[in-house]
Amino acid sequence: MSAVDQRVAVPLRLRSAVVLGLASLIGLMMLGWPLLLEADPTQRVDPPFLFLGLLPVILAVVLAEISEGGMDARVLAILGVLSAVNAVLRGVSAGTAGLELVFFLLILGGRVFGPGFGFVLGCTSLFASALMTAGVGPWLPFQMLVAGWVGMFAGLLPRRVSGRWEIVMLVAYGVLAAYAYGLLMNLWGWPFILGIQVPGQDSTDLSYAPGAPLLENLHRFVVYTLLTSTGGWDTGRAITNALAIALLGPAVLTTLRRAARRARVERRGAVSSRDVAGPTLP
Amino acid sequence: MFELREVTFRYGDRPVLDRVDLAIDHGELVLLAGPTGVGKSTLLGVVAGLVPAFTGGTLTGDVVIDGESVLDRPARERAHVVGYVGQNPPAWFVTDTVEEELAFGMEQLGLAAPTMRRRVEETLDLLGIADLRHRDLRTLSGGQQQRVAIGSVLTTHPRLLVLDEPTSALDPTAAEEVLATLTRLVHDLGVSVLVAEHRLERVVPFADRLCLLGAGGQLRVGDPAELLVDSPIAPPLVELGRLAGWSPLPLTVRDARRRTADLRARLGPPPVVVPEVPAPESTETGPEVQVRRLLVTHGSVPALRDVDLSLTPATVTALMGRNGAGKSTLLWALQGRYSATRGTVRVAGKDPHRLKPDARRRATGLVPQSPADLLYLETVAEECAAADRTASAAPGTCAGLLERLAPGIDPAGHPRDLSEGQRLALAVAIVLTAGPPVLLLDEPTRGLDYPGKHALAEILRGLAADGRTILVATHDVEFVAQVADEVVVLAEGEVVSSGTVRDVIAESPAFAPQVTKVLGPGWLRVDEVAAALASSDPTAAEVPS
Amino acid sequence: MRLPRDLHPVAWWCWAVGLAVGASCTTNPYLLGLLLAVATITVFACRGDQPWARSFRLYLWLGLVVLVIRVLFRVLVGGNDAGHVLLSMPEIPLPDWAAGISLLGPFSREELLAAIYEGLRLATLLIAVGAANALANPKRLMKSMPPALYEVGTAMVVAITVIPQLADSARRVRAAQQLRGGERGRGHRVRSVRRLLVPILEDAFERSLSLAAGMDARGYGRAGTATAGQRRSTGALMILGLIGICVGVYAFLDSTAPRLLAWPMLALGLVAALAGFVLAGRRVQRTRYRPERWHTTEVLVALSGVVVGAGLWLVQRGEPLVAHPGVLAVPELSLVAVVAILVGIAPVFVAPPPLTARNRAPVAPEPAEEPAKVAA
The missing domain is CATH 3.40.50.300 (P-loop containing nucleotide triphosphate hydrolases)
Incomplete structure (x- = not known):
């Protein structure tokens, strides 16, 4: 496992990368709309339910683009298996306070199979677990998107790091990803959970106030997220991630790399000749 | 109709197949045999197009279907001609009910819905699994699973069916069911079958031709009775036949039983049942x-x-x-x-x-x-x-x-x-x-x-x-x-x-066991027969068992 | 007579999304309560006996939790506006970094009502989605995925199929690992997780590779018919569409941007992206065994949802006081709103009875066999 393979299972074409980038930008705007919206403070602002319907469409377009031109059967099978394992891990760990194992395999999978695979795996894992544990709801597309980013950035980490440093890097990333995921999902839920300040009606001091200056809203949001999640769930998730990656990471990486070696997609050019430069079996 | 021409395959520098030539005709049942690990599965994979795409390695030679080379075509583009059933069918199931599993291949080929419906019904009847149609695949017995796996490739109407050890995980009764299904396909539908199996005693009686793959990767093709004369792997029946010097070798128990009169005379009474281990009560x-x-x-x-x-x-x-x-x-x-x-x-x-x-x-x-x-x-x-x-x-x-x-x-x-x-x-x-x-x-x-x-x-x-x-x-x-x-x-x-x-x-x-079936109760193993022959007739002892 | 069958899952989702849209248009507690009743009655009348049908209770609980959280937050960090004070608590100002915010303080009836109105809206939205979850068969939903998502859909089908196998595998490996004893000393718990996880993963991957071989050998992923030009136009449409949506969303948020860039751009972008999506689905020629059919019943169920959504949207536009009543007076109702919501109960009368274990079982065993068995 010292030799880190440079190739990845689902290569991201330039076109797919552009689509993924655009969709990420849109997603970010949809998550952070309370901080971006310039509204008239005297008017009633409803949470933009439009976004709840729009994001699934965007996700569908991205997934269609990444799998455009066909996904290799081996990659697909591994994607299915990893999504299932992830869904089970999430289901198993959901009940235990803060012990969410969702990201552990997602990060390792993204690391081994590359950013494109990581993104798709993040989406499918959350989707599969939602189907399993009654988690389908308006939040799901946003969770899928953010989990997709977690997997994607795991795949974009520097490839040349290996051995113990690789684990250190992944642990650090795992902690970062846990907090970032919590923060982004909080940003999404904030206007829904606390409501939006409506002129004429009162609301909480932490609610989103349309039309208020950006700093004011940011401040409210930061206090909200510190109060609600950072002390509890997010930190629990970060610790679980770090521990799981540090302790199980090396063994699971070996296993994943063995699978990756066998699931390597030969490029068309190589197959058409009669000599396939595949892995040599011992 | 189907040909391998001078097919050579190696992993790195380890040769697995060495200039293999094999032609399979319509409606033939060809049995592929050889010691474990020589590359039977590899050969089947080459036929189906899964090797080298799924394994790596170097393949030379040509694979021809109806006079057209298909070497460059991956397995999915051969799916309508070659149906491949691998080892351990449960690992192959994509869906979770019998009917959907039967339809999966046809969906991939883009057949029209009424055609699919008709073929699913036909296949259910052909394999005798109509009553299982809505069952969850995981709740089926091993023999039923194997038949569903065969059915799932039959629905695309392939002309060649390739099976890798279809009966090895099955008990004798279930194995009989599967083999009966295969013979029905060969006889009634004219499907050609290439089957790898290491429990030869089960399949040899049904085989038209036998292919023996040796450790060096050479393939010998011929009449089962002739090839088995000096094959390194042989079912007990064949070993018995060699020992008795029968020619041609018997391939079915019935065949052998009709020739035992002479052997029985040479053998004398079955070995006396002596406890083969020192009486256990003495030690414990x-x-x-x-x-x-x-x-x-x-x-x-x-x-x-x-x-x-x-x-x-x-x-x-x-x-x-x-x-x-x-x-x-x-x-x-x-x-x-x-x-x-x-x-x-x-x-x-x-x-x-x-x-x-x-x-x-x-x-x-x-x-x-x-x-x-x-x-x-x-x-x-x-x-x-x-x-x-x-x-x-x-x-x-x-x-x-x-x-x-x-x-x-x-x-x-x-x-x-x-x-x-x-x-x-x-x-x-x-x-x-x-x-x-x-x-x-x-x-x-x-x-x-x-x-x-x-x-x-x-x-x-x-x-x-x-x-x-x-x-x-x-x-x-x-x-x-x-x-x-x-x-x-x-x-x-x-x-x-x-x-x-x-x-x-x-x-x-x-x-x-086969020896008992042929010689009657009292005889269990070929080495017993060999020992008995050696004691009664010294010349026979030279025959290796 | 209505024969038992599964309704097209997309029809149920249309209906539920209609209810959800309706819920998002109002904070009137009476209307929301009516919507909740419609969703709940429909679920109990039309759901089957599959595991996902039982998930509806979870959503009801979730709705309640959302409501309670909403109220608790209001208590914790609520403003201190005057009103009918229900509960007076000491006010705890937070340190400087949270300047201007104080915890607890007096809690008024108006605050409580506002929290409940808003919370009820979110809870109703969740429960509407929960209703779709309980009613639509997820496996069939995966199968009616649009062709462009075929790969991802197949991966999901594989995942759903693999989950029970993972459970089997875990049970087997656990039993097997007991046969060779555990490590002692520090960190043995982690090592025991690893002993479980590694064989299960190895097993799962081995399985996945043979599954992939099996799928390949059965024709999965056969080359499609899309030409290079078609593929280029697919990509171009998708990218242009996403750019359009991007600009549209930005203009939607930034009120200083020209209005022409907001809704029209958003719609245009969406159309282009969807066109690219549909075109991407053209590349492969696959068919469906027993395709999900869209009968009149499906149309009626989907339409009933649309009526609820559109009706309440019109109410929001035309009668803002009915849609968003203040907290100072008793909320009003209007005939249009009530009728629109009541249309949502149509599936109870229209949808076919669900498939259950009893009516799914094969028709009674052939009588000829019974006496023979008894005789034997």
């Missing part, structure tokens, strides 16, 4: 394992009913019965995982279910059906070291046992890369490190060829000679004839017969 006091009126239930379903069993040290006992007859449950009950709902289980005088895990491991060693479940480390050496540590055995105990069981395994290799037999040996070594006097094995012969089974039989006989008590669950009759002293037959969780191998087999012809 009483049986090591005692089971009395045992009832084990899974939920409310009884898995074992009123089972009585006693195992004496230094004997090998075979546990036989259909898939699902309760063999595994009995083994796990002896190990202590399942508790007795009623009745008693005593291993060395104690109830294993009450023992602590450590004490259980010192009392009984169980090798489960898939030995790979035991392995979790990255190298063989680490596995052995971990086994020594957990058993508090002297360092090197496990490695020493492994060297005795299967010499020459690379300690730095990955356990998952070992061959089936080597992996089994590693699991046995790990389990034996704790030094249990009782060894239980669940279906150990799966994936082993004749030499592999011979080797395993020797190992088990050796362990028994050390004074261990051994219980082997298996449905391989020939293996039982080689290894066991006693047989216990289970059906629906009850013991239906038990006793010495000879007695039990004389009572139930269905469980008889």
Whole structure:
């Protein structure tokens, strides 16, 4: 496992990368709309339910683009298996306070199979677990998107790091990803959970106030997220991630790399000749 | 119609197939045989187009269907001509009900919905599985699963059906069902079949031609009776035929039985039944394992009913019965995982279910059906070291046992890369490190060829000679004839017969090995016949067995 | 007579999304309560006996939790506006970094009502989605995925199929690992997780590779008919569409941007992206065995949802006081709103009875076999 393979299972074409980038930008705007919206403070602002319907469409377009031109059967099978394992891990760990194992395999999978695979795996894992544990709801597309980013950035980490440093890097990333995921999902839920300040009606001091200056809203949001999640769930998730990656990471990486070696997609050019430069079996 | 021309295949610099030529005609059943690990699966993969795309390696030569080269086409583009059924069908199922599984291939080919509907019905009838149509695939028996797997490729109407060891995991009855299905396809539909199988005794009677793949990768193709004369792997029937000097060789028991008059005369009476082991009572006091009126239930379903069993040290006992007859449950009950709902289980005088895990491991060693479940480390050496540590055995105990069981395994290799037999040996070594006097094995012969089974039989006989008590669950009759002293037959969780191998087999012809079927009760193994011939007729002893 | 069958899952989702849209248009507690009643009655009348049908209770609980959280937050960090004070608590000002915010303080009836109105809206939205979850068969939903998502859909089908196998595998490996004893000493718990996880993963991957081989050998992923030009136009449409949506969303948020860039751009972008999506689905020629059919019933169920959504949207536009009543007076109702919501109960009368274990079982066994068995 010292030799880190440079190739990845689902290569991201330039076109797919552009689509993924655009969709990420849109997603970010949809998550952070309370901080971006310039509204008239005297008017009633409803949470933009439009976004709840729009994001699934965007996700569908991205997934269609990444799998455009066909996904290799081996990659697909591994994607299915990893999504299932992830869904089970999430289901198993959901009940235990803060012990969410969702990201552990997602990060390792993204690391081994590359950013494109990581993104798709993040989406499918959350989707599969939602189907399993009654988690389908308006939040799901946003969770899928953010989990997709977690997997994607795991795949974009520097490839040349290996051995113990690789684990250190992944642990650090795992902690970062846990907090970032919590923060982004909080940003999404904030206007829904606390409501939006409506002129004429009162609301909480932490609610989103349309039309208020950006700093004011940011401040409210930061206090909200510190109060609600950072002390509890997010930190629990970060610790679980770090521990799981540090302790199980090396063994699971070996296993994943063995699978990756066998699931390597030969490029068309190589197959058409009669000599396939595949892995040599011992 | 289908041809391999000068096909050569190598992994790195290890040659697997060497200039293989093979032509398969319409409506032919061709059997592919050879020792384990020579590359039967590779050859089938080349035909289906999965090799080298899924394995890597270098392929030269040509694959031709109807005069057109398909070498460059991947498996998916051959799916409408070649139907491929791999080992272990449950791992192949994409969907979860029978009907959807049958339709999957057709959906990929883009057939019209009414056509699909019609073909699914036809296939259900053809394979006799119409009553299973809505069933969950995981709830099917092994034979049913195999038939669904065959059906799932038949719906695309391939002209060549390629099967990799379709009966190796099945009990004799289920294997018969599958083979009957195959012959029906060949006779009624004119489908050509290429089947790899290491239990030749099952398939040879149905085969039109035999291909023998040798260790160097050369393929010999010809009439089964001719090729088997000097084949390195041969079912007991063929060994018997060689010994008796019959020509052409008999391929069915019926065929052989009609020629036995002369052989019987030379043989004389069957060997007298002498206890093959020194009387166990002299070394130990009483049986090591005692089971009395045992009832084990899974939920409310009884898995074992009123089972009585006693195992004496230094004997090998075979546990036989259909898939699902309760063999595994009995083994796990002896190990202590399942508790007795009623009745008693005593291993060395104690109830294993009450023992602590450590004490259980010192009392009984169980090798489960898939030995790979035991392995979790990255190298063989680490596995052995971990086994020594957990058993508090002297360092090197496990490695020493492994060297005795299967010499020459690379300690730095990955356990998952070992061959089936080597992996089994590693699991046995790990389990034996704790030094249990009782060894239980669940279906150990799966994936082993004749030499592999011979080797395993020797190992088990050796362990028994050390004074261990051994219980082997298996449905391989020939293996039982080689290894066991006693047989216990289970059906629906009850013991239906038990006793010495000879007695039990004389009572139930269905469980008889081929030699018994030909020569009648009293004869079990080819080496007995050889010994008898040697004593009565010195010239016959030169024939190798 | 209505024969038992599964309704097209997309029809149920249309209906539920209609209810959800309706819920998002109002904070009137009476209307929301009516919507909740419609969703709940429909679920109990039309759901089957599959595991996902039982998930509806979870959503009801979730709705309640959302409501309670909403109220608790209001208590914790609520403003201190005057009103009918229900509960007076000491006010705890937070340190400087949270300047201007104080915890607890007096809690008024108006605050409570506002929290409940808003919370009820979110809870109703969740429960509407929960209703779709309980009613639509997820496996069939995966199968009616649009062709462009075929790969991802197949991966999901594989995942759903693999989950029970993973459970089997875990059980087997656990039993097997007991046969060789555990490591002692520090960190043995972690090592025991690893001993479980590694064989299960190895097993799962081995399985996945043979599954992949099996799928390949059965024709999965056969080359499609899309030409290079078609593929280029697919990509171009998708990218242009996403750019359009991007600009549209930005203009939607930034009120200083020209209005022409907001809704029209958003719609245009969406159309282009969807066109690219549909075109991407053209590349492969696959068919469906027993395709999900869209009968009149499906149309009626989907329409009933649309009526609820559109009706409440019109109410929001035309009668803002009915849609968003203040907290000072008793909320009013209007005939249009009530009728629109009541249309949502149509599936109870229109949808076919669900498939259950009883009516799915094969028709009674052939009588000829019974006596024979008894005789034997």
